Structure formats: structure tokens, C-alpha cells
Amino acid sequence: MSSTNTKSYAKVVENGTLAAQEIENLHQSGYTTDQIYVLAHDSDKTSKIAEVAGSREVGMKEEGLFGSFANLFRSRGDELRAKIESLGFTAAEAAFYEKQLDIGKVLVIAVKNDE
Template sequence: MENNMTSMTKVQTVNSAGDVRAQVNKFMSEGYNEDRIFVLAHDKDRTDRVAEQTNTEQIGMNEEGVGTAIANIFRSRGDELRAKMRSMGISEEEANRLEEEMDTNKIVVIAWGGKEFNNDDFDSTITYYPYMII
């Protein structure tokens, strides 16, 4: 059973895998399940490594939908990252900002509320944290 707190999406930008681990623990202490916590980094290999090291997920076909997953095959990495974030309810402006932060080696950690979004829809209730505060 989902509580109100974990039905909201939260987005945190961090600097390292250690910061990701701390943020994942914080999200889990708030009630988010591991399968609802996602990591994104600009470099695909880094995303893979961080997700494996921190037992987090990567945004895949289940979250982004078949159409977006197929389109991502033909997109640049930046376009792919923005599309993945958009499918989770992140607005176009925030997806652009977060992708720019990933360009500077930041890692984005998303505690997803579970609602999927299409096209220009976005979740206006997402909470964004520029830096990890524990």
C-alpha cells in the first residue's frame, strides 16, 4: 500500500556514487521501495555502474513506455535522458536543466511516485533538491 509521501516524485542531484547511496537510503527511510528509485548519469556506463553499486534501477521500458524506449534507440544520449525524465513527469524545462547538470558529472536520483506521463504532460508536484542535504 502506497502512502501519500511515496506517491510523490522527488528528484535529487548529487556528485558521486557515495552520495547516491546516501540519498537512496534517505528515500528508502521515507518509504520508497528500491524498485521506485532510479539513477541517471550522462555516461551510460557510469549509470550502469552506479545503479549496480547502489541497488537502484535504471529507467526502462516499464517506466518510459514502449514508444519512448524504441525512439530512444535513435536519439542522442542527451535526448534519451530528457525523454526518460519526461516519462516520469519531469517538465521539459527541468529535464533540460537536469541534463545540463549531468553534463557536469552530476548524477540524478529519482524517487518515483509511480505515475507515467506522455507528451507534454508533467507532474507539477515534483520536489527538486539541487544538492543533497542529510
């Protein structure tokens, strides 16, 4: 499933290899590394894909100080939903994407910068 809203695009892919291909497609479409995020249920997998494929992880800049601090006390599922919402998605969209991450898929998100 792909979703678009006014600022963000998301695509669920089966694995890290397909995530890297999607990230490359986004780069070729004009998105910069700073505009592309990757999420997997396993944080180590997220880090590895982001590093290899030229994307970012959702961090304090996107979530804010309170959100990042709150994640220390959240379950991984709650943390992932909060990260997805911080990139402009609704709670319902975040819940859908988090369920996809639960079954081993990878989420690639591209965010247009405010101009």
C-alpha cells in the same frame, strides 16, 4: 537543486557515492527499490550506481515501447531528457537536470506509485 511535483522527487548530487547515500536515505524514508531511479550521463556509470545502491534504471516500463525504441536514434542528451520526462517531470525540468548530468553530476529520482 531538488524538485518535487505531485509524483516525483529529484535530487542532483556530485557523484556516485553521494547518489548511494541519497538512495539509502530514500529507502529509510519508505521508498522501495522499484520507486528509486538513478541517472548519470554515462550509461555504464548509471548501471553501476543502480546495481550497487539498490535503485533502478529508467527502462521500457517507464518510457513505453515507442520511447525506448526512439532512444535508439536519439543523442544521449535527448535520451536522458526523455527518460526524465517519462518519470513525470516537465521538459524544462528535464533540460535543467540533463545539463547537470552533462557536467558529471548524478540525478536520483524517487517516484510515488499510483494508488
